Amino acid sequence: MQIFKFGGASVKDAAAFRNVRFIVQNYSVPGELLIVVSAIGKTTNALETIFSKAHGNLIYEEDLLKLKDYHFSVASELFSQNENRVFQHLELLFANLQEQLQNLVPDKFDQQYDQIISFGELLASTLLHHYLKTENLPAVWLDCRKYIQTDSTWREGKVDWTWTEKLIQRDLPEMLSNGNIIVTQGFIGGTSNGQTTTLGREGSDYSAAIFAYCLRAEKMTIWKDVAGLLNADPKIFPNTVRYPQISYQETIEMAYYGASVIHPKTIKPLADRQIPLFVKSFLDPESEGTRIGICPHEKLAPAFILKQNQCLISFGVKDFSFISEQNLSTIFHVLSELRIKINLMQNSAISFSICTDYDPTRLEKLIETLRDQFQIQYNISLQLFTIKNYDSESIRNLTAGKEILLEQRTRNTYQFACRA
Numbered sequence: 083m084q085i086f087k088f089g090g091a092s093v094k095d096a097a098a099f100r101n102v103r104f105i106v107q108n109y110s111v112p113g114e115l116l117i118v119v120s121a122i123g124k125t126t127n128a129l130e131t132i133f134s135k136a137h138g139n140l141i142y143e144e145d146l147l148k149l150k151d152y153h154f155s156v157a158s159e160l161f162s163q164n165e166n167r168v169f170q171h172l173e174l175l176f177a178n179l180q181e182q183l184q185n186l187v188p189d190k191f192d193q194q195y196d197q198i199i200s201f202g203e204l205l206a207s208t209l210l211h212h213y214l215k216t217e218n219l220p221a222v223w224l225d226c227r228k229y230i231q232t233d234s235t236w237r238e239g240k241v242d243w244t245w246t247e248k249l250i251q252r253d254l255p256e257m258l259s260n261g262n263i264i265v266t267q268g269f270i271g272g273t274s275n276g277q278t279t280t281l282g283r284e285g286s287d288y289s290a291a292i293f294a295y296c297l298r299a300e301k302m303t304i305w306k307d308v309a310g311l312l313n314a315d316p317k318i319f320p321n322t323v324r325y326p327q328i329s330y331q332e333t334i335e336m337a338y339y340g341a342s343v344i345h346p347k348t349i350k351p352l353a354d355r356q357i358p359l360f361v362k363s364f365l366d367p368e369s370e371g372t373r374i375g376i377c378p379h380e381k382l383a384p385a386f387i388l389k390q391n392q393c394l395i396s397f398g399v400k401d402f403s404f405i406s407e408q409n410l411s412t413i414f415h416v417l418s419e420l421r422i423k424i425n426l427m428q429n430s431a432i433s434f435s436i437c438t439d440y441d442p443t444r445l446e447k448l449i450e451t452l453r454d455q456f457q458i459q460y461n462i463s464l465q466l467f468t469i470k471n472y473d474s475e476s477i478r479n480l481t482a483g484k485e486i487l488l489e490q491r492t493r494n495t496y497q498f499a500c501r502a
């Protein structure tokens with residue numbers, strides 16, 4: 083059996099849904115397919131805006147209506163009005179969403195975030211399930227919150243692998259053996275007491291990998307708007323090249339450094355069970371794409387990765403002592419408590435610097451906690467560039483004209499933070 087994952091871009095309108103149906107019909111067999119789908123288009127961003135407005139007691143009704151219109155306009159193009167079960171389902175979901183938005187309480191921000199933001203995937207999977215059925219495909223809708231079990235680390239639920247695998251193995255092989263195509267949600271999971279969690283933004287690739295792992299799938303395909311895994315994001319860098327095949331190791335590093343085409347957590351479950359991952363274009367499904375798996379280490383074209391909106395923080399010692407392991411341990415402890423992830427770090431005799439994603443709330447807490455012990459300085463609005471498998475020409479071309487604040491080079495990887 084295999085797993086298909088369709089992201090927001092591949093289900094952004096009615097034509098995109100028709101294309102998904104074409105791919106399902108032509109590249110899979112009923113009884114051997116589980117589909118993971120993300121929220122349509124930019125729905126998750128829209129839900130984040132609605133949630134933060136509702137939480138701040140601001141007017142959000144217009145945004146909610148726009149989101150509802152978007153879903154109903156896609157539905158109206160796909161379904162005739164008299165075939166109304168899908169419309170009822172969408173109405174119910176929006177009524178539920180509205181009710182939850184009206185009952186937010188001031189604390190529990192992250193917990194409530196998950197309950198609200200998860201509606202995107204519930205809506206998208208409802209649309210896709212009904213649409214495939216209308217097209218005479220044997221689709222069944224699966225509530226993945228009953229299968230992907232997580233702890234209650236809101237916004238980044240940690241998967242309970244043993245329990246998740248047990249539940250999936252208990253029910254899904256039988257559902258598939260009855261000839262069904264399972265349609266489920268990406269990005270979301272559930273706790274043992276029935277609360278919804280999310281797995282981290284852009285986490286649907288990871289959801290698909292969880293299902294692939296637990297079902298010991300033969301392969302998994304993520305359908306994207308690009309020709310495969312390229313050596314850079316074509317929206318940012320000109321003249322990209324596609325990797326026809328690439329190892330898990332190389333891919334996991336690219337994802338870690340910020341290649342947003344694959345969620346960084348996706349690779350490990352697949353590599354653990356040696357399940358190949360295909361990145362293919364939903365715009366040109368016949369084309370070869372990229373195969374990620376066990377493969378010989380060839381010399382790869384340099385890969386260019388850009389992380390935007392970075393913050394460079396420097397911790398200086400206040401007396402004339404050096405940065406010690408004791409200091410570092412204090413800093414790391416606070417970073418871990420605040421869930422601040424380090425993208426790059428470097429120390430000198432009297433200071434320690436890190437580059438992280440800019441999050442004003444977390445930064446404020448960090449400074450508040452450590453200001454008595456360290457002199458803290460920071461710069462925001464920075465870019466972090468990484469070149470994997472660099473050569474001197476790629477470094478020269480990329481750094482030209484940039485004001486570099488921090489740089490680092492290992493045998494295979496060159497990184498620098500600079501002003502945007």
Ligand SMILES: Nc1ncnc2c1ncn2[C@@H]1O[C@H](COP(=O)(O)OP(=O)(O)O)[C@@H](O)[C@H]1O
Pocket residue numbers: 088089090091092284305306307308310311312313314315316317341342343344
């Ligand atoms: N190395 C890369 N190769 C291909 N695409 C990349 C790469 N790095 C970033 N991207 C971007 O990833 C996008 C696809 O990922 P994403 O938007 O998350 O898809 P979806 O939300 O549909 O799953 C591409 O449109 C491209 O702009």
Ligand SMILES: N[C@@H](CC(=O)OP(=O)(O)O)C(=O)O
Pocket residue numbers: 088089090091120121126127202268269282283284285286287
């Ligand atoms: N909808 C979620 C999860 C996701 O992975 O979406 P996509 O597959 O469109 O990147 C998000 O936008 O974060």
